[in-house]
Amino acid sequence: MAKTLILHDLPQSEAEALLSNLWAGCTVFSASPAVHPCIGCFGCWIKTPGKCVIDDRGAGFLTLLPAQDEVVLLSRMVFGGVSPDIKAVLDRSIGFMLPYFCDRQGEMHHARRFDAAPRFRYVFYGPDITPEEKATAQKLAAANALNFGAERWSVQFYQSAQAGAEALA
Amino acid sequence: MKIAFINGSPKPAESASEIIINALQARVGQGADSITCNAIKQSRAEIMESLAGSPALVLVFPLYVDGIPSHLLRLLDGIQADIAGAAAPGAKLYAVVNNGFYEGRQNGIALEMLQNFCARAGLAWAGGLGVGSGGMVFAAPIGHGPMKNLGKALDALAANIRGGTAAGTCSVEPNFPKFLYTAAVHLGWRLQAKRNGLKPRDIKTSR
């Protein structure tokens, strides 16, 4: 069976109500309450390669990534990107890649630490997502996929977290 | 004229963002009453207080995962409802985003997010600059040698900030070839790893 990791930013009670039917088949990582933000030290590259040096649960997402076929990001839409809680987890996970540069499609990116990368599926929710925000989110997903070495990604928009969660079932 | 700079690097010191803010402040020149906030060291309330009445806000930060660092995103998300009322009427937002990869255009998505932020917050988006190979600001003074292009771009941006005019969106790379930048950064990682007691091959571990 394909392995799926769901990263979401719902408060615990809402996550239990909306996502509990998915828990059996997937690994679920909650971005809420917020994890410590990245401090820009690059320790995940040159001190403890592949692991974040900040010792809290926020370091855990990175360790789960290599085993996945698909990563689902269920996020409140914020300015055309993910929410601060989700972003804190992603910023803490750049150790998934190597510090070394490589060329992809004529642009500089990071070389892979692992042979393969999961598929990235972005599920954005918000009551009043604008066309501009949707356009930015599409570009962000493509850029993130390129940066995490993922070959496939998709982006979806829903009016509520509930609608987004139902789409995952 | 009051100009409020916000440093969005989470580094405690020696950030490229700090150097860029200093260079911009020198270019904005005398007569400007400039103030610098720090999004990781200061509370939202302290920063809101510093921005009060300011007609020009200038965000300077590193690109993180193709976007805005989480602590800065949290600040923007938190102030979007109040910032237009706190800043001067018609206040403009400018931004300088620097990144680790060579191409400055990779900062374009983060700049777009700021434009989306302005639309929600009721601020006037006045454009900004994407600075490729941001770490190069430590290699030479801005305006000289490999940092010549950046110096010119900051001259132009400072003139727009001073004049209250829109800057448009553009990006710069250093006056330094991509292959040499790559070689220098790769060597840097190996040296830093060695200082931490690691062997070069340890950097590539996948356990």
Ligand SMILES: Cc1cc2nc3c(=O)[nH]c(=O)nc-3n(C[C@H](O)[C@H](O)[C@H](O)COP(=O)(O)O)c2cc1C
């Ligand atoms: C968590 C994290 C994510 C990053 N993501 C990117 C990225 O997506 N693209 C890029 O070109 N550089 C990326 N960088 C590199 C920084 O943008 C670069 O080192 C920058 O010069 C740091 O600026 P500062 O010294 O002002 O903090 C990332 C760095 C960190 C720590």
